[in-house]
Amino acid sequence: MSAKSEYRKTLGTFATGVTIITTRHDHQNFGFTANSFTSVSLDPPLVLFCLQKDSTFLVAVKKSGAFGINILSRKQEELSNKFANPALMNEQRFEGITYTLSELNCPIIKGSIGYLDCEKVKHTKTGDHHIILGHVRHFSRHGKTGPLVYYGGGYRNLIRE
Numbered sequence: 001m002s003a004k005s006e007y008r009k010t011l012g013t014f015a016t017g018v019t020i021i022t023t024r025h026d027h028q029n030f031g032f033t034a035n036s037f038t039s040v041s042l043d044p045p046l047v048l049f050c051l052q053k054d055s056t057f058l059v060a061v062k063k064s065g066a067f068g069i070n071i072l073s074r075k076q077e078e079l080s081n082k083f084a085n086p087a088l089m090n091e092q093r094f095e096g097i098t099y100t101l102s103e104l105n106c107p108i109i110k111g112s113i114g115y116l117d118c119e120k121v122k123h124t125k126t127g128d129h130h131i132i133l134g135h136v137r138h139f140s141r142h143g144k145t146g147p148l149v150y151y152g153g154g155y156r157n158l159i160r161e
């Protein structure tokens with residue numbers, strides 16, 4: 001096994017939740033699947049995510065100045081795949097999806113179990129990704145469905161909810 005593939009597999013031993021990160025600019029929705037989301041600070045409430053350097057999301061979030069973190073439920077695996085599909089344009093990813101717009105004008109996807117509405121405060125290019133830091137301005141939790149979990153390159157369910 002190559003060092004690169006072993007490295008990826010080692011990273012995959014870290015279980016995460018799955019999010020769809022959204023923004024809206026010029027009446028157009030943007031969104032992609034991410035598991036690099038993490039909380040950075042509670043006071044002030046800061047979060048970050050990492051974004052591949054060539055993503056169209058970067059231009060959109062720079063212009064909108066805001067992003068939304070939709071935390072996916074175990075029932076949203078299909079949605080996760082749709083928003084991770086590089087062959088789909090941003091608008092195609094939102095086709096057939098029910099959403100509302102947040103106070104910062106970002107799509108809140110129906111069925112997500114948690115939502116964080118963030119003002120973008122900083123972005124830094126690091127290696128082949130950008131680190132985007134946001135200040136959480138609004139947040140909400142929805143329903144009692146368990147989370148979608150990503151581990152070892154595949155989706156998992158928690159045994160108990």
Ligand SMILES: Cc1cc2nc3c(=O)[nH]c(=O)nc-3n(C[C@H](O)[C@H](O)[C@H](O)COP(=O)(O)O)c2cc1C
Pocket residue numbers: 018031032033034035036037049050051052054055056057080081083084085086087150
């Ligand atoms: C579970 C999972 C987690 C992912 N996490 C990230 C991530 O944190 N950052 C990232 O840039 N891409 C991540 N991706 C890949 C993007 O979703 C994918 O490359 C997508 O096509 C990016 O959107 P774009 O084509 O509009 O740039 C992840 C994919 C999956 C399936």
